[in-house]
Amino acid sequence: MFLRVAILLQTLAVFSAPVTAGLLLSAPSGRALHSVSAYGVFTVALVHVLAAILAWRPGGGSPRPILYAVVFFGLTLAQIALGIAGVKTVHLPLGVLMFGMSVLQLARVWTGRRTHETVAA
Numbered sequence: 690m691f692l693r694v695a696i697l698l699q700t701l702a703v704f705s706a707p708v709t710a711g712l713l714l715s716a717p718s719g720r721a722l723h724s725v726s727a728y729g730v731f732t733v734a735l736v737h738v739l740a741a742i743l744a745w746r747p748g749g750g751s752p753r754p755i756l757y758a759v760v761f762f763g764l765t766l767a768q769i770a771l772g773i774a775g776v777k778t779v780h781l782p783l784g785v786l787m788f789g790m791s792v793l794q795l796a797r798v799w800t801g802r803r804t805h806e807t808v809a810a
Contacts, residue, residue, distance in 0.1 A: 695740035700791040
């Protein structure tokens with residue numbers, strides 16, 4: 690349950706980043722809003738790592754989501770560094786990749802849990 694919520698929040702946070710990037714180009718306060726969304730993605734990605742560890746260790750689940758969460762957190766750090774450096778040619782495609790990864794992981798966790806629950810019932 691915690692893992693589902695963490696990935697859902699992560700997907701929403703990653704989705705908000707391009708919205709605030711559009712504001713970055715059109716509004717004077719856009720830079721601050723995009724910075725806030727970057728901090729949000731960073732925070733939620735860190736929470737996702739913690740949720741994956743908690744789902745694995747006490748819950749007895751698979752350690753596979755930890756690998757995904759750590760890779761996503763590493764990509765988040767790279768994305769922040771590229772954004773600060775102004776390397777837009779890599780920053781933009783990496784953001785699209787991160788959003789796609791997050792949506793796929795959300796679908797995998799959401800549907801995977803339901804099939805286990807229906808099998809158990």
